[in-house]
Amino acid sequence: MRRLKKYLTIFKDVKIPWILLMIYLVLSMISSHMEVGAMTMTASIIDASQNAIRSDELIEYISVIAVSGILTIATGYLSGISLNTINRGVRVKLWNKIMRLPLSTNDLDNGAGLITRVTTDADASSQYVNMFFSLMTTAYGAVISLQQLFKFNIKMSNMFLLLVPWALLVGVFNCKFSYKAGAFYRKTVSELMAYLSERVRNFKLIKSTVSEKQEKDHGNDKVRRVYKAGLINIGVGQFEGVCEDLLSLANLIICFVYGATLVQSGELSIGRVIGFYSISGMMLIRITQFIMYFGELSKANGTMKRICEIMNTEDEKSEGDHFDYPDEDIVLKNVSFGYKPDKLILKDISCTIPKGKITAVIGPNGAGKTTMFKLLERIYTPDSGAIYYGERNIAEFALEGWRSAFSIVSQDNMVMSGTVRENICYGVTRNVTDEELIAVAKRAHCYDFIMETPGGFDAEMGMDGSNFSGGQRQCIAIARAMMRNPDYLLLDESTSNLDVKSEKIITEALSNLMKGKTTVMIAHNYSAAKMADYIIILKDGQIDAVGTPEQLKDHSYFQVFSKRGV
Amino acid sequence: MLGIRMDHYGDSDPSGLTSTITNDLDTAIERMVVVAVRIIPDIYYIFTALKTIGDYNFVLMISVFLILPIKILNTIFLGRWNYRTQAGVYRKIGSLTGYLSERIKHLSLIKTNANEARELASGEKVIDELYRANMDVVKYGVVSGAVSTVIGVLQNVVTVVFGVICLQRGIIDIKQWIAFFMYAGTLSGKFDSMINYWINFKTIQGGLARIARLVEAPQEQSDNPALLQEMPESRDIVFDHVSFSYGDKTALKDVSFTVKENSFTAIVGLCGSGKTTAIHLIERFYDADEGEVRIGGVDVEKISSRALRKGISLVHQGAGIFGGSLRQVFTYGLDRDVTDEEILAVAERTGALDYIRDLPQGLDTVVAAEGTSMSGGQRQRLVLTREMLRNTQILLLDEPTAALDAVACQKVKTAIQEAAKDKTVIMVTHDLYLLDIADQVIVLENGCLQKQGTPEELSGIIERYAEVCPCED
Known part of the structure; x- marks a missing residue:
């Protein structure tokens, strides 16, 4: 209840x-x-x-x-x-x-x-x-x-009542066992499907390693299990069917054999025997149905x-103070965080992101760079320590206000289905004139290819932007960030997965975007980090070093890092 | 299906193939068996019942058939309408799922742009469309129910009227009337069953066709005795005027180059220039339309695909692995036994050891299917380790560093440099940083060999041809 x-x-x-x-x-x-x-x-x-x-x-x-x-x-x-x-x-x-x-x-x-x-x-x-x-x-x-x-x-009805508990039992049996048998069968089938779809998607691997025979045995094994589960499932179903048939048979006997004696003694007419048979048959079905509905409920x-x-x-939590303060440094003070309680990704880091400057965060894979960003966006809150905006803890500000002050351009350039115009103006509440749209598109280096696409700004982006290449989607994402014109920029590896040609264009567009704003970027190669005023090196969740590119030129990681790229 | 040729596989959609093996087969067999088992007793019943009624009176027997044509028409028309409305519902569910998955994937975009209100509104619109599709199904139910009722009533009227007439004329007696009445009911049900069997049969046609196509697909022939069962001694690779097209799309046009034994050749080019195709032709996933690919002077088509592939290690672009323990991942397809120390030693060279060291269960750690529990970079290093363990004379690599950061890339570069000392290495890459250790760089453009030479000779122009291509796997 x-x-x-x-x-x-x-x-x-x-x-x-x-x-x-x-x-x-x-x-x-x-x-x-x-x-x-x-x-x-x-x-x-x-x-x-x-x-x-x-x-x-x-x-x-x-x-x-x-x-x-x-x-x-x-x-x-x-x-x-x-x-x-x-x-x-x-x-x-x-x-x-x-x-x-x-x-x-x-x-x-x-x-x-x-x-x-x-x-x-x-x-x-x-x-x-x-x-x-x-x-x-x-x-x-x-x-x-x-x-x-x-x-x-009345007499025949009393006889019939003897069947009712059996009908109930059949219903309960059906609920318990056929449900379990069905679930087990479905489990083996889904295991088979998962196995098959994994193998089929990576056919090349099987062929290039000549593993056909192993996979054949493996697959046959899975199929055999489905077979056995199927047999059990059918067996249970058949048994249940037999029980139901037996019940009908019993009903038949009661109606026509016992009924015959009642007809002979004049207590019942033939018509009523047939009527009784129809109604009692239906009732048996109703009873089993009733129990089955209970099963469905559970x-x-x-x-x-x-x-x-x-x-x-x-x-x-969306309440908080209005966020409308003049530019300040963002300071992380003893911030620790982990997605799971026993595994910390960021361990007691303290650093400053200076206002009005371009800060690059670099480090090996898994060092915690993206996690730091998530804390800045306030998707997660630090387990200990806090992030400050000037003197105030950022957790005090209302989420919506805080987030509207940031624009994020990440490597998975989030564009969605809709027109190009809708994507560039996404989330912008003011009226955007065509001139403004064109000016922004030019600064983001996407005006040319948009004009070349049939439909121009009204062209469809396709699901996840699939009608455009990776580089083009990235430019559109940058145009969107420009349109919103926020004070803070978070760039998460926004030029990775791009070739040299596209990277150059995007980097130029980004430098247009970054003019006059505080930018934090995660860079995976030197050409992206070239423009940075300030570098933070993260390693294993801790700050390895901070400083200007000049100050870090003898740092080992930075040396390797800056040799790469053009 | 394991035996089919790669070109057939390439033509079919992988999830379609999986569905063919499971769903299509299941439904087809289930329906065929059900039909086969039940159709005979049902036919027997129909004949006997009709005969019995016919014994009572011939006209009575005919009356049973009167309703049949209406039933058949009803099934055909309503059946089509039912199919359309159901298909409509599935489509709407599909678009709702598509819409939702896109929005949920980009939820942070919606939130950071404070666009929740508008997304809520458009979401409601999509949900409304699903509602309307479901209501179409309900409406169909109403109409089909009405039609069934009418048919049922007609049925009853016909049987009762005929039966009463015969009774009143003394042609049959009351016992026969009762029997006829009950027979008519069950016969009606049996006719419905027969119509359903026919429908079942038609529905499995599509599935059976797909299964047949798969079963009849051309197989790879490995055991043909005319083929060489071992790799040739020397391992230089030669492309001799090779041309190849996927259907009507040209991938390689008259390409010729030589890769010397124990050297490192890099292949670069823009997307669609034919780089990955060249690798596929060496592995004999496809056969060249014109020209020859030769290893050690022998045409690859004359070597059994088994021996060929056993002698080549391939790190392909998707870096695919199958779920299981890390040890199983490393030894997948390996013919010899390796000790853990050996695995870890190779992992150290490729940089994969960094990842393994942090795992509490080490090599016993279980990896999710298709390696989804790891990042792309980790997977790439695992796959590279696996292929290095295989230690074959030929090593083919397709974009092995796409997801790696600067330091990891450096390690891989060193590992490949080492490997090239006693292997023939061919690498497709867009990463210019890896090219300076190559002995030879081949530039492809639109399937043609554009330039060929040492990295120094090509240093000014290579940049133009470096482009990251989407993974085709």
Whole structure:
């Protein structure tokens, strides 16, 4: 029950079409009545036809079937609308929540999990509601059927009741074992798929190392496991089928054998025997269905829990002081940080990023440079120590204000689908004139290739900007940074993965961008770091050295570093 | 599929191939078996039931068929509509997923640009589209339900009317009427089943076609006795007027050059100039359309691909590895046993040791599938170590330093310089820093050999040809 209450929070603020759902319930109940009624009518038609067929009875029968059909359609439609509406509401709520989550959640999850939340998990929430209502309607249907059975004949109904616990048992068995068998089978299949897709994507490796035979054995092994799991799965399914058949058989015997004796003693008519058989058969199915719905509910538990987790994660803290102070140095004081508690990436670093200057942070892979940037962007907060802006801790400022003061150009030049214009003006709220757009594009060295592309500024970038080359995307990202014209620039290896030609162009565009601003850049080679006024060398999460290029010219790492590149 | 030729593999989309082996096969076989097993009893039932009814009365039996044409038409038209609406839903789910994954990937961009409100609005729009697609499915359900009801009612009317008429005329008695009534119900169900079998059969056609294509794909022939089963003694490599095209896209045009034994040759060129293709031709992933590639004077097409590839170490651009322990990664495809000390010694030379040293479980550390738990730079050094361990006479490298920083690059450069003393090394690279230790530089442009010479001879012009190309793997 407590769990249910927790799940209810998922639907808070989601518009639930209560009226539609109530109508759906009522109509379902009427539909159950009609179903049972139709079968009862068959009974009296058959009985009456001993003497004569009364055509008005037949007409009544056919109209009952017709109305029943209409009701089924109506309930289907109503439940469809209601569930889809709930579905949409939960999705929008999840999407809203994701927007407000701290960026650190996204980093750890790598995004893929969050996407499933909004696409398929949201579905599970409406399915949950659906199952609930299905439980109610099935139960109601079973009760009415039972009522009718007793109306037909009490003795036979009592016999029938003996079957009910067995039906329940079959339902429970189905829930437990076939679910487990199915899950195990799916697991072996997904292992096979993962194996295959890894191998197929790296076919070259198998061929160049002549490992075909090993892989053949490896693959066969995985296939055998799927086979065994499949056998178990089928076995369980068949066993369950046999149980259900046995139940039907038992029902048949009760109705026709025991029923025959009742007919002979005049306690029951033939028509009613047939009616009883139809209704009791349906009831057995309803009972197993009822248990299965319960099973579905518990299967959905996992998904519901995940959704709850996200809903209950704290939003990113957005309050704080307004950030509108004159240029100051950014100072890191004894900052330590690790993504995981036992592994520190940055160990007690203290350094100054001087205002108005270009500072380059260099060091080997994994030294902690990108991590330092993430702390500057306030995606994460330091485990100990703090970053100061002048005299004030940056954590005091409101996130939005702090972040708007920075522009980031990184190596994975984040451009998205949309037009070139939309990407360059991304996040800019003021009206941008065409002249301004062209001027910025020229300074970012992308005007020429944009004009050469059909559509110019209105050309589509493609998913992740795939319609343009790496160098061109980078220029557009720089144009965006220029358009926003922030006071601080963070450049994260913005010229890596580029060839010499493109790198020259980008570096020029960047120097245009950096004029008059405080810049912190992570540089991977010397041509990128050439313009720096101040260098910070990070190694193994600690400051190895700081100083101007002149001061560092005898430092070993710096020597190797500056020999590279043109 | 392991045996197919690389050119066929190149034509197909890898995830499509995986899906063919698993999903297509699964569904096809499942449906074929189900149909095969159930169709016979069902046909038997239909015949017996019809015969029994026919014994009662011929006309009665015919009446059962009256509804059949309507059922078939219904299945065809509604079936198509159902397929379209379902396909619509899948498409919308796909675009929602695509939209979301892009936004979530760039979430920090959205946040730093304070653009949340606008993204929320556009996200809602996409979610709305999915809602509408789902409602289309519901509407379809309504219509198909209505049609089924009507058919069901008609069915009942027909059976009842015919049955009553026959009863009143004394053609059949009440027992037969009841039996007929119940038969009609089950027969209707069986007809539905038969129609479904036919539909099942048609749906697996697509999957079966894909499977057939895979099974019939041309295989590589390794065991042909006419081929040389061992690598030739001397290991110089010669390209003799080699031309090759991928379909109608020319990759190499009349390219000729010689790589002397135990030397280091670098190949540079802009993207699409044919650098990686040259490497592929040496490995015989593809065969030259014209001209010959020779190793030690022997045409590579005359050497069995097994012997050829065993004698060449390839560090390819994607630096692919398979998941498993680090030890397994290093010894993948290795024929001989190596000790841990040997592995670590080679790792020291390539710089991979720095990474291994920090790991608490050392060589037993498990690496995720496709090496996603490591950075690109780490993977590159691991792959280089692996190929150096293989210690073959020929070493081919395709962009081995793309993700490495300055210091790591320096180490790799030294390692390659050492290796070139007793191996024939060919390296495709855009990194000008690595070229000064080369004995020979070959410049390709648009598939043609543009320039050839020592690094000094080409020092002014090489810059123009250095471009980073996207990894094709």
